[in-house]
Amino acid sequence: MEQARATLKYSKEHEWVQVEGRIATVGITPYAQDCLGDMVFIDLPSVGDKLTVGDSFAVAESVKAASEIYAPVSGTVVAVNHELADAPEVLNTAPFDDGWIIKIDMSNPNELDDLMGATDYTTYIEGLV
Amino acid sequence: MVPFAGYNMPLHYPPGILAEHTHVRQAAGLFDVSHMGQILLEGETASAIQNFLQHITPSNFTHSVHGECQYTVLCNTSGGIEDDLITLRLDDTSFLLTVNAATKQADVAYLQNLAPAGITIKLLNRAILALQGPKAAHVMAQFAPGANIEDLPPMFATMLELGGVPLLISRTGYTGEDGFELSMPPEIAADVWHLLLDQPHVQPIGLAARDSLRLEAGFPLYGNDLSPTTTVVEAGLKWLCRHENLETCLGGPLLQQQLQHGTSHKRVGLVLNTAGVARAGALVFATDGQTQLGSLTSGGFAPSLQKSIGMAYLPHSYTTPGTQVLVLVRQKMLPATVHTVRFYRARQS
Numbered sequence: 001m002e003q004a005r006a007t008l009k010y011s012k013e014h015e016w017v018q019v020e021g022r023i024a025t026v027g028i029t030p031y032a033q034d035c036l037g038d039m040v041f042i043d044l045p046s047v048g049d050k051l052t053v054g055d056s057f058a059v060a061e062s063v064k065a066a067s068e069i070y071a072p073v074s075g076t077v078v079a080v081n082h083e084l085a086d087a088p089e090v091l092n093t094a095p096f097d098d099g100w101i102i103k104i105d106m107s108n109p110n111e112l113d114d115l116m117g118a119t120d121y122t123t124y125i126e127g128l129v
Numbered sequence: 130m131v132p133f134a135g136y137n138m139p140l141h142y143p144p145g146i147l148a149e150h151t152h153v154r155q156a157a158g159l160f161d162v163s164h165m166g167q168i169l170l171e172g173e174t175a176s177a178i179q180n181f182l183q184h185i186t187p188s189n190f191t192h193s194v195h196g197e198c199q200y201t202v203l204c205n206t207s208g209g210i211e212d213d214l215i216t217l218r219l220d221d222t223s224f225l226l227t228v229n230a231a232t233k234q235a236d237v238a239y240l241q242n243l244a245p246a247g248i249t250i251k252l253l254n255r256a257i258l259a260l261q262g263p264k265a266a267h268v269m270a271q272f273a274p275g276a277n278i279e280d281l282p283p284m285f286a287t288m289l290e291l292g293g294v295p296l297l298i299s300r301t302g303y304t305g306e307d308g309f310e311l312s313m314p315p316e317i318a319a320d321v322w323h324l325l326l327d328q329p330h331v332q333p334i335g336l337a338a339r340d341s342l343r344l345e346a347g348f349p350l351y352g353n354d355l356s357p358t359t360t361v362v363e364a365g366l367k368w369l370c371r372h373e374n375l376e377t378c379l380g381g382p383l384l385q386q387q388l389q390h391g392t393s394h395k396r397v398g399l400v401l402n403t404a405g406v407a408r409a410g411a412l413v414f415a416t417d418g419q420t421q422l423g424s425l426t427s428g429g430f431a432p433s434l435q436k437s438i439g440m441a442y443l444p445h446s447y448t449t450p451g452t453q454v455l456v457l458v459r460q461k462m463l464p465a466t467v468h469t470v471r472f473y474r475a476r477q478s
Contacts, residue, residue: 037141037145037146037337038145038146038147038148040147040406040430041404041405041406043404043405059459061404061405061406061430063146063147063337063341063406063429063430063432064140064146064337066406066459085404092145
């Protein structure tokens with residue numbers, strides 16, 4: 001599985017961000033799903049929830065452990081991928097595509113500058129034990 | 130790889146925990162369980178060894194035949210459990226005890242402390258591989274054609290020669306499926322591992338699936354569900370107590386009392402009614418959300434049920450299957466239902 005896509009941005013907590021205008025689509029990276037293991041449940045936020053960068057907005061429950069997923073940017077949740085509630089395993093099998101978790105209407109797009117590009121993220125995960 | 134009882138063991142292999150768990154329930158999974166301890170117990174006479182075993186365990190050893198295995202526990206003077214184990218009668222005066230990894234050194238000390246003169250205790254250096262699943266018997270028939278391993282009765286053991294080296298095979302396991310545990314000198318273990326993996330239907334299985342499989346089957350894990358302060362009666366294991374002369378066992382009189390009058394608490398199963406996973410340590414409350422009843426001694430996701438399950442010691446009045454309780458998971462009170470500990474039963478073939 002490809003570890004990073006050139007068109008996306010990445011957080012240190014292994015979320016990816018796809019930007020289209022003011023909308024940021026967020027998911028977790030292949031590295032993250034591999035560490036967490038088989039997903040069995042996901043606790044999703046609601047449309048309309050307001051997030052500050054760094055807030056935990058979802059909890060991914062895998063067979064091994066529960067892990068929080070953090071907002072890589074601030075804004076309002078405008079879409080939630082409810083398909084994941086019935087099929088959390090999609091986070092493992094298609095983390096970049098069908099595994100998108102939420103879309104955020106960004107309140108401060110400058111926060112994107114704090115995220116890593118694909119090359120930096122790949123280097124970052126290679127450096128992790 | 131993760132540390133476990135002083136060993137480095139795979140938590141899972143590349144397929145992952147769910148795939149490995151399902152594979153054991155549908156085909157044949159191979160586990161390296163060499164971390165467990167195998168202790169050889171020898172006495173001078175049949176009655177000496179039998180009396181010793183009946184002193185340290187609540188079980189009946191008067192009728193066991195050569196090759197017969199029994200699940201039992203080592204007791205302390207309070208009737209509590211020092212370890213759970215499988216005994217195998219090798220002959221009139223010797224037994225092989227297969228014990229947990231984390232407790233094997235303590236078990237040797239316990240046995241040495243209690244053994245009368247004439248009984249010797251030796252911790253063996255053996256490797257153990259477990260092949261578990263509905264296809265395990267078929268695999269063994271291919272692996273050792275002519276040895277009729279597939280006809281070995283459950284909870285019985287026999288010797289098998291492989292390239293001139295004797296292996297001890299028992300039809301025992303910790304998954305709730307049919308299966309075999311193979312005990313051998315460590316020098317041949319890698320070869321046997323590869324030979325078995327080469328067989329169709331066989332995949333390697335890690336520690337995490339081992340735990341989810343045994344949890345579904347209702348088997349306790351020593352250190353979590355059993356401890357020096359739990360008795361076999363509280364643990365729902367009173368079936369392994371002998372009917373006569375139980376008082377000769379350590380803690381025997383207390384066990385007799387509990388068998389007669391019941392216990393304040395009992396180990397039960399719990400199933401979460403909603404999404405989420407409750408793990409060991411999660412607090413259990415009555416539906417009033419205030420009265421704390423206990424905590425999960427084991428817990429995790431059950432792939433065969435697609436639900437979160439666990440075990441807990443609850444007060445007697447809350448132990449009827451169907452009773453509703455609450456389990457505190459990440460600051461939320463999740464509704465759960467009391468269940469027998471046997472969440473899963475293998476189909477009889």
